Amino acid sequence: MLPVRVCTAERPGDDGCSEDRVFARPNAVVVLDGVSPLRPEGPRDGWYPDALGQRILDLLDSDPSADLPDVLATAIDHVSAKHSLVPGESPASTVAIIRWDDYHIDGLVLGDSPIVVFSRDGSVDVLRDGRHETVVAELRREARQTTEGLNTLDDLIRATRPAKLARMNRDGGYWIAEATPEAGHHAILRRWPVDSIHAVAAMTDGVSCGVEDYGVPPSWPAALTLALSDGLQALLAAIHDAEATDKDRQRWPRPKTHDDKAAAIIVFPHEHQAWADEQ
Structure with a gap:
């Protein structure tokens, strides 16, 4: 197995109680962004991404080359059955899985936690x-056209929530890990040859929004450079600090000032650099 370097970091959002999780194994990383619960409203505690992430790791430990959609579907089924979860009324989570061996890197994403691949030739591929x-976007556009009094993003979120839940884990809608095992087979997959890759990162949207929405850092290569030079926690801090300059959420409209943040970076040995591990 390749002697890769793995760094992980987490930072909670506004209330100090994060539902983002990151797990690492010698040949895999799993990043999850939990939403707990979807309906009814209740306390945030992150038990679902904890349970789902651990079950994914158990399955990968028992069969390191297992089909990733099968692994995810089985993990969702196990957690749903164990906790008697009901579709549409249960906690949910995005999932990003990176797995590697001496020849290939496999990526899986379900929900809005992306994987960013940095090639040795300088190109960047975002899964x-x-x-x-x-x-x-579709539901909010329709709501603006048909409903009066939607003056803020919070108003839009509340107004479109029932319609969004009705399209969860449905063809023509979106798929996420919740209480429907079939969702695992609707994940997005990609494979890369390991000898062409410098580094791979997986992250929740609380991190990806830094580059994609705020321009902090201004590009994916700049984000990687910051993480490798100053540590992955420094990348999360830079994004957090940018959000702190927009506490009223006017410059960058979003549901809350600080989202939860979790990320992992894997650096492959043919491009070794000295950098600090952070857990």
Whole structure:
């Protein structure tokens, strides 16, 4: 097995109680962004991404070359059965899985937690699942056209929530890990030859929004450079600090000032650099 370097970091959002999780194994990383619960409203505690992430790791430990959609579907089924979860009324989570061996790197994403691949030639490949974003944009556009009094983003979120839940884990909607095992087989997959890759990162949208929405850092290569030079926690801090300059959420409209943040970076040995591990 390649002697890769792995760094992980987490930072909670506004309330100090994060539902983002990151898990690492010698040949795999799993990043999850939990939503707990979807309906009814209740306390945030992150038990679902904890349970789902651990079950994914158990399955990968028992069969390191297992089909990743099968692994995810089985993990969702196990957690749903164990906790008697009901579709549409249960906690949910995005999932990003990176797995590697001496020849290939496999990536899986379900929901809006992307994987960013940095090639040795300087190119960047982003593996993302844009279905949730597409559904949200469509519903908000329709709501603005048909409903009066939607003056803020919070108003839009509340107004479109029932319609969004109705399209969860449905063809033509979006897929996420919740209480429907079939969702695992609707994940987005990609494979890369390991000898062409410098580094791979997986992250929740609380991190990816730094580059994609705020321009902090201004590009994916700049984000990687910061993480490798100053540590992955420094990348999360830079994004957090940018959000702190927009506490009223006017410059960058978003549901809350600080989202939860979790990320992992894997650096492959043919491009070794000295950098600090952070857990």
